[in-house]
Amino acid sequence: MTGKIRLLGRTVLWIACVAIAVGYPGYRFARGYIAGTLNEQLRSETASIRQALETAVLQKSVLLKKFALEAGGYCRSGDRAACMSLPERYVAAYAPARGLGLHFQEGTFKDGSGLAVYSFRDEGQPSTIEGPSGDMKTFSQKKEADQVAWLPFRLHPLTGTPTMTAVYPVLTADGRWRGTATCDMEIFELQKLLTARGLPESLTVDLLDEKGIVLASTRPAALMRPVGQNASQNFARTVTTVLSEPAGALSYTEGTVTMRLFFESLPGTGWRILIRTPATEDLRNVKWFWKNDLRIYSCCGFHTVRRTEASRGSEEAVPPDAPRPPRFDVPLKGRRFGPSAPDR
Known part of the structure; x- marks a missing residue:
C-alpha cells in the first residue's frame, strides 16, 4: 500500500513538473504575443490620428x-x-x-x-x-x-x-x-478629431503643442493645461523625452503599474501625438481593436478602418430568414446582350 502511495505521489509530481515546464513558456509566449500585437495596434492608431490631423492642418x-x-x-x-x-x-x-x-x-x-x-x-x-x-x-x-x-x-x-x-x-x-x-x-476642432476615434477608457490620447500644452485629449479635463501638471516625476521625465524626439515608444511606471507610451510628431507644427495605456490592460485593448478595427489590404499595402456602431449593426440588420423582395427579370437589350442572330 505504501508503495502505491509513493508511486501515485511521484506520478502527480511528475505531471505537475511537466505542466509547469510546458505551461510557463506557453504563458510567456502568450504574454509576448499579446504585447507585440498591442504595440502594432497602437502604432497603427497613432498613425491614423496623425493622418486625420495632417488633413485638417493641410486644409x-x-x-x-x-x-x-x-x-x-x-x-x-x-x-x-x-x-x-x-x-x-x-x-x-x-x-x-x-x-x-x-x-x-x-x-x-x-x-x-x-x-x-x-x-x-x-x-x-x-x-x-x-x-x-x-x-x-x-x-x-x-x-x-x-x-x-x-x-x-x-x-x-x-x-x-x-x-x-x-x-x-x-x-x-x-x-x-x-x-x-x-x-x-480652435482647439475644439482638434478635440473633435480625437473623440471621433471612439477609443476605450483604457487608452489615453493627448495632442501637445511644442511647449507641452494639451490641445486635445480623450480626457477633457486636461485641455489647455501642461500635460505633466500634477503628474508623477516618471511621467514628467517621459514628457520631456517626448517633446525632444520626433517619434518613439517608451515605458515608465506609475506606482507599481508599467505604462506603455507611443508618440509621433506632426510635421510643420511641432505638435506631438501621445497615446498611453497600462500594461495590465493589454488583453482588453487587443480585444477591443480586434472587434472595432478592420484591416484592408491592397497592392499598396494595408490601412485600418474603424468600425462604427452603425456599420456593425447593419451586418445584423436583416435576419437571414427574413423575406426578400421579389426579383424581376428585366430582359437585356442591345447588340451585346440581345439574342444572337440565327446562323445562316
Whole structure:
C-alpha cells in the first residue's frame, strides 16, 4: 500500500513538473504575443490620428496660402478696401476658414496707413473686427521662411477663443515682406478629431503643442493645461523625452503599474501625438481593436478602418430568414446582350 502511495505521489509530481515546464513558456509566449500585437495596434492608431490631423492642418495651410496670395495682389495694387473685405469674404465662402486675419505695417498703402483686420464665424455668420489679432513683432519673426508656421497655443486677443494660429507672409512683387496673413484653428476642432476615434477608457490620447500644452485629449479635463501638471516625476521625465524626439515608444511606471507610451510628431507644427495605456490592460485593448478595427489590404499595402456602431449593426440588420423582395427579370437589350442572330 505504501508503495502505491509513493508511486501515485511521484506520478502527480511528475505531471505537475511537466505542466509547469510546458505551461510557463506557453504563458510567456502568450504574454509576448499579446504585447507585440498591442504595440502594432497602437502604432497603427497613432498613425491614423496623425493622418486625420495632417488633413485638417493641410486644409488650413492651403487656404491660408491662397488667402495670402490674393491679399498680396490687392496690396500691390494699393486697394485697401479690397484687403479690408477679403477676410470676411473668405470666412463666408470656405468652411475651414473659421478665423482669418490680415496685418500690414504702417506705410503699406499710398496714404501711409497700415491695416489690421480680423474676421471670424460667430454663430454661423461672418463677423469682422478691426484690430490686431496678435503681436506684429511675433508675426514678423515668421517672415523669413516661405512656409506656414504655427504659433504656440494662445487665447485669441480679440475673441478669447482657445486657438492655434497659422502664420504666412504677404510679400511684395520683389519678394519683400509687407505683412502677415493668419488662419486660426480652435482647439475644439482638434478635440473633435480625437473623440471621433471612439477609443476605450483604457487608452489615453493627448495632442501637445511644442511647449507641452494639451490641445486635445480623450480626457477633457486636461485641455489647455501642461500635460505633466500634477503628474508623477516618471511621467514628467517621459514628457520631456517626448517633446525632444520626433517619434518613439517608451515605458515608465506609475506606482507599481508599467505604462506603455507611443508618440509621433506632426510635421510643420511641432505638435506631438501621445497615446498611453497600462500594461495590465493589454488583453482588453487587443480585444477591443480586434472587434472595432478592420484591416484592408491592397497592392499598396494595408490601412485600418474603424468600425462604427452603425456599420456593425447593419451586418445584423436583416435576419437571414427574413423575406426578400421579389426579383424581376428585366430582359437585356442591345447588340451585346440581345439574342444572337440565327446562323445562316
